[in-house]
Amino acid sequence: MEIIKITLFAFTALFIILIFKGRRDDIAVLISLFSGVILIMFILPKIAMILNFIKLLANKANIDFGYLNIIFKILGIAYLGTFSAAICKDAGESMLASKVEIVTKILILAMSVPILMAVLNSILKII
Template sequence: MGIVQIVMLGMIASLLYLVLKETNGTFAHFLIIITSIIIFVIVISQIGSILDLIHSLGQRANIDVMYMNTILKIIGIAYIVELGANITKDAGLGSVAAKIELAGKVFIIILAIPIITAVIDAILGFLPAV
């Protein structure tokens, strides 16, 4: 499914939401949530080729696979958190969305610790010993 079809799906769902929210608000919210999940699944299915490219670039640049995997996990967490937070915001649950975003940030920091440690070790390796 191309970008035009995804945009059309989003626009049709938005129009249906506007029509249905007056008569059946619960179904209208459910429609938007399902549409968001469908678009997310379609996009995720396209990411395989991007992941392959990033891995091959990492191998060509002689970057440790652990660092590449960590970066890809961080990107994945960011997208999943954004989707979850936006869906909960659409449902009128801003406080839950804020907690999802906080959890995502904490998980990203946890995953980034080995990379931060490697960067600090590299910087310390350039400094003369005192």
């Protein structure tokens, strides 16, 4: 039932955006931005539920919570980077969008270094 609400909201926002596109592109981009934020806010309780479930599984499996925090941060960076790049593309700034995507990928790589080091240390201990 929630997907119906999400779809109806998205199509309503799309219809309003199409009305403004071409005449007032600045308003169309703002409507797109606010629509995306509202959609994200709509699913925040679901995201919290998923994170709590993953934390519960990590506790049962004795997984170091520090690594789990890094993974959550990486996911957040990926989603925010994708969202930002999409907004830039909607505004007609595809070059800026590609730069946002590149910076996002570099940030993800930098954030993943501790996990990569832990995996390499585990491999070296096995050998």
